[in-house]
Amino acid sequence: MYQYDQYDQQMVDARVEEFRDQARRRLDGKLTEDQFKPLRLMNGLYLQLHAYMLRVAIPYGTLNSRQMIALGDIADKYDRGYGHFTTRQNLQYNWIKLEDAADILADLAKVEMHAIQTSGNCIRNISSDHFAGAAADELVDPRPYAELLRQWSSFHPEFTYLPRKFKIAVIAAEKDRAAMRLHDIGIQIVEKDGEIGARFYVGGGMGRTPMIAPMIRDFVPLDQLITYSEACLRVYNRYGRRDNKYKARIKILVHELGAEEYTRQVEQEFAHMLEQGVEPPREELERIKPFFADPAFEDGAKNVDRSDPDFALWVDRNTHRHKHDSYVSAVISLKPVGGIPGDATGTQIRIMAKLAEQYSFDELRIMHTQNVVLPHVKIADLHALWTALDAADLGAPNMDSIEDMIACPGLDYCALANARSIPLAQRISEKFDASGKTAKLGELKLKISGCINACGHHHAGHIGILGVDRKGVENYQLSLGGSEAEDTALAKITGPGFTEDGVIDAVEKVTDLYLDVREDGERFLDTYRRIGMAPFKEALYD
Amino acid sequence: MTDDLGTSPDEVQFRFRDDEPADHGTVTVDACCDQTNAAAVRIEPGDDARTLLPFLDRLALIEVNFPAYGDGRGYSSARILREAGYAGELRAVGDVLIDQLSHMRRCGFDAFAPDARLDEEDAARAFATWENVYQRTVDGRRTIQESRHE
Amino acid sequence: MKILTGNDLRTGAVTWWDGTNWSLHVDAAADVGEHGDEILAREEALRRVNVPYIIEAEASAEGVRPAHIKDRVRALGPTVRPDLTLKPKDPEAIDWVI
Numbered sequence: 001m002y003q004y005d006q007y008d009q010q011m012v013d014a015r016v017e018e019f020r021d022q023a024r025r026r027l028d029g030k031l032t033e034d035q036f037k038p039l040r041l042m043n044g045l046y047l048q049l050h051a052y053m054l055r056v057a058i059p060y061g062t063l064n065s066r067q068m069i070a071l072g073d074i075a076d077k078y079d080r081g082y083g084h085f086t087t088r089q090n091l092q093y094n095w096i097k098l099e100d101a102a103d104i105l106a107d108l109a110k111v112e113m114h115a116i117q118t119s120g121n122c123i124r125n126i127s128s129d130h131f132a133g134a135a136a137d138e139l140v141d142p143r144p145y146a147e148l149l150r151q152w153s154s155f156h157p158e159f160t161y162l163p164r165k166f167k168i169a170v171i172a173a174e175k176d177r178a179a180m181r182l183h184d185i186g187i188q189i190v191e192k193d194g195e196i197g198a199r200f201y202v203g204g205g206m207g208r209t210p211m212i213a214p215m216i217r218d219f220v221p222l223d224q225l226i227t228y229s230e231a232c233l234r235v236y237n238r239y240g241r242r243d244n245k246y247k248a249r250i251k252i253l254v255h256e257l258g259a260e261e262y263t264r265q266v267e268q269e270f271a272h273m274l275e276q277g278v279e280p281p282r283e284e285l286e287r288i289k290p291f292f293a294d295p296a297f298e299d300g301a302k303n304v305d306r307s308d309p310d311f312a313l314w315v316d317r318n319t320h321r322h323k324h325d326s327y328v329s330a331v332i333s334l335k336p337v338g339g340i341p342g343d344a345t346g347t348q349i350r351i352m353a354k355l356a357e358q359y360s361f362d363e364l365r366i367m368h369t370q371n372v373v374l375p376h377v378k379i380a381d382l383h384a385l386w387t388a389l390d391a392a393d394l395g396a397p398n399m400d401s402i403e404d405m406i407a408c409p410g411l412d413y414c415a416l417a418n419a420r421s422i423p424l425a426q427r428i429s430e431k432f433d434a435s436g437k438t439a440k441l442g443e444l445k446l447k448i449s450g451c452i453n454a455c456g457h458h459h460a461g462h463i464g465i466l467g468v469d470r471k472g473v474e475n476y477q478l479s480l481g482g483s484e485a486e487d488t489a490l491a492k493i494t495g496p497g498f499t500e501d502g503v504i505d506a507v508e509k510v511t512d513l514y515l516d517v518r519e520d521g522e523r524f525l526d527t528y529r530r531i532g533m534a535p536f537k538e539a540l541y542d
Numbered sequence: 543m544t545d546d547l548g549t550s551p552d553e554v555q556f557r558f559r560d561d562e563p564a565d566h567g568t569v570t571v572d573a574c575c576d577q578t579n580a581a582a583v584r585i586e587p588g589d590d591a592r593t594l595l596p597f598l599d600r601l602a603l604i605e606v607n608f609p610a611y612g613d614g615r616g617y618s619s620a621r622i623l624r625e626a627g628y629a630g631e632l633r634a635v636g637d638v639l640i641d642q643l644s645h646m647r648r649c650g651f652d653a654f655a656p657d658a659r660l661d662e663e664d665a666a667r668a669f670a671t672w673e674n675v676y677q678r679t680v681d682g683r684r685t686i687q688e689s690r691h692e
Numbered sequence: 693m694k695i696l697t698g699n700d701l702r703t704g705a706v707t708w709w710d711g712t713n714w715s716l717h718v719d720a721a722a723d724v725g726e727h728g729d730e731i732l733a734r735e736e737a738l739r740r741v742n743v744p745y746i747i748e749a750e751a752s753a754e755g756v757r758p759a760h761i762k763d764r765v766r767a768l769g770p771t772v773r774p775d776l777t778l779k780p781k782d783p784e785a786i787d788w789v790i
Contacts, residue, residue, distance in 0.1 A: 469761075
């Protein structure tokens with residue numbers, strides 16, 4: 001994976017010192033909270049309900065054991081012994097003190113990590129396919145392009161005060177594992193006439209006005225990738241709405257202008273930008289690529305011994321096909337039955353790091369579904385790995401099942417939330433596990449958000465739940481039919497909302513209906529698409 | 543005649559130019575396009591900097607106003623003007639704070655007239671924050687990627 | 693009653709105005725009546741507390757209960773981690789929030 005050179009390190013170190021100075025000025029009273037807020041946000045420091053929260057960037061979701069250990073150590077040293085993995089492939093600490101924040105950033109910098117631009121109206125951490133570099137179905141590894149974009153977007157002088165936050169995802173497979181078209185810019189690396197290039201989708205997003213990004217350019221040559229991105233951003237920075245925070249994302253600009261007109265403006269700016277020479281030298285991409293070269297894979301067993309049914313179940317559920325047939329990518333579920341989705345203790349984080357060192361060429365990935373991946377595990381090592389995971393309460397065999405739900409922190413932690421998300425996740429996983437229905441349901445993506453900002457991706461859930469505040473009482477809206485995969489779709493609300501107990505019953509009702517009427521091989525989503533909303537509404541409200 | 547909108551040279555706290563500060567009142571972008579003799583103009587966030595391109599030769603001072611620091615349109619305005627070859631004074635005025643200085647410099651500003659005077663020491667530190675830079679902009683600095691492959 | 697709350701500038705901890713100082717315990721919160729804005733302005737200038745604000749609450753024999761669930765979550769701690777709340781040994785504390 002990518003390693004900093006002296007320049008990258010210097011940038012991160014400079015930022016630590018800059019933030020130390022900013023925090024000092026805030027504590028000294030030279031900065032008001034209004035002035036300090038955007039500065040701390042650009043260093044990932046929020047003020048949540050109970051304390052400051054620090055969001056650490058994990059660029060394109062990739063990290064090594066040493067970095068993972070540092071994350072576990074910070075949880076123990078500065079926080080309350082745990083961290084929370086997010087839907088942006090980041091890690092959040094919930095109990096941070098402002099006085100400690102610069103020291104934590106310094107600890108992160110020692111292992112080539114940071115919290116730069118994990119918040120604020122700037123270009124956020126670049127996300128990618130969590131199986132990048134390992135998946136059997138990818139065209140190329142998308143991460144070198146993500147790294148090129150990471151450098152370009154870090155401290156970009158023109159795009160630090162955008163109308164609103166800006167999220168970019170890069171993938172390189174037909175299968176979309178990164179919700180690419182629900183990003184401000186989604187880039188798919190594609191091949192055309194033997195050349196590799198980038199396909200640009202612009203103006204997707206969730207939040208209060210969910211939109212699927214339209215394609216605005218089917219092929220940008222790789223030596224113009226940064227220039228084209230710069231043109232997309234400049235048009236947005238100049239013309240994105242600033243009169244209304246809720247209409248400031250690029251999706252609204254693209255929608256109001258129309259994709260065609262937005263594209264025309266981008267192309268015009270792009271033509272101008274090409275003359276400015278903003279593209280980094282082509283050698284830079286060639287320098288980055290070897291960092292992501294395949295490790296030394298060895299031939300070995302192609303199958304596992306299935307005599308232990310618990311192990312066999314975990315292998316079936318939690319492993320993903322690798323490009324080398326003696327390996328798989330193994331998914332470590334952070335969704336134990338009744339647990340808090342995405343939370344891991346400092347000890348668990350260090351255990352995962354050690355296992356990556358032992359079994360996965362020192363590499364880990366964070367999934368947007370709030371799980372962890374060991375990307376390159378020898379099939380012959382799977383049993384030993386599973387045994388170690390199971391002992392650390394990390395062996396839940398539930399990837400892509402209803403128990404593998406996404407849930408945002410919700411009203412238990414988040415200052416923006418209107419309702420709690422985590423208790424719903426806990427009760428649903430307990431209920432479906434106890435009834436044994438999880439296995440029958442197969443792939444079912446449940447996503448829960450505690451407010452309209454949709455950090456829990458409820459718009460993209462096969463089943464989505466949105467928590468709202470109804471006269472001071474938590475209330476939950478149910479929606480069906482969303483997808484964040486390559487068949488991207490936005491879920492539709494079923495009807496009036498429910499109480500906490502009511503929405504759990506409602507999830508049971510819609511899944512029961514699916515089990516009754518599904519045809520061979522149909523997932524919940526397929527059945528919904530075939531029969532439509534009406535039968536589900538009937539089951540819920542009649 | 544349009545009202546003088548400009549910031550007096552006395553209010554310029556930081557200036558990275560050797561020439562004499564332009565001592566003209568600035569006019570709005572609209573007025574600048576209508577008049578033939580205006581030598582100083584003030585751009586508001588909603589103005590299109592490109593409407594000034596035909597007049598750059600006669601302009602000695604362009605002020606870019608930041609009514610609120612969070613409105614980043616002025617960064618694009620500045621870069622567009624420099625990209626078009628504007629060589630006169632480019633002055634950031636308004637809600638200009640310590641932590642925006644280095645980025646503004648990179649976008650081509652060479653004079654700063656903050657509404658509230660800034661701490662000189664903090665500002666000096668802010669201007670010097672980035673020893674190296676990732677992006678090619680109009681400030682002509684060599685990028686990290688260029689240094690890596692020279 | 694009307695009470696004042698905010699987060700401590702240095703630690704981020706939830707705090708409540710007790711009439712003379714900031715307390716970690718909501719039960720210590722003082723009724724500020726019509727003086728809320730005045731105290732807020734003064735306290736904000738002292739920069740000990742981040743974005744303090746005025747809320748409605750109810751006083752009873754058991755203590756002070758903020759009117760909105762968000763402030764009750766703030767007063768106690770995350771309902772999903774009773775061990776990290778201010779009342780880790782009180783099984784009914786979560787019911788007080790909801």
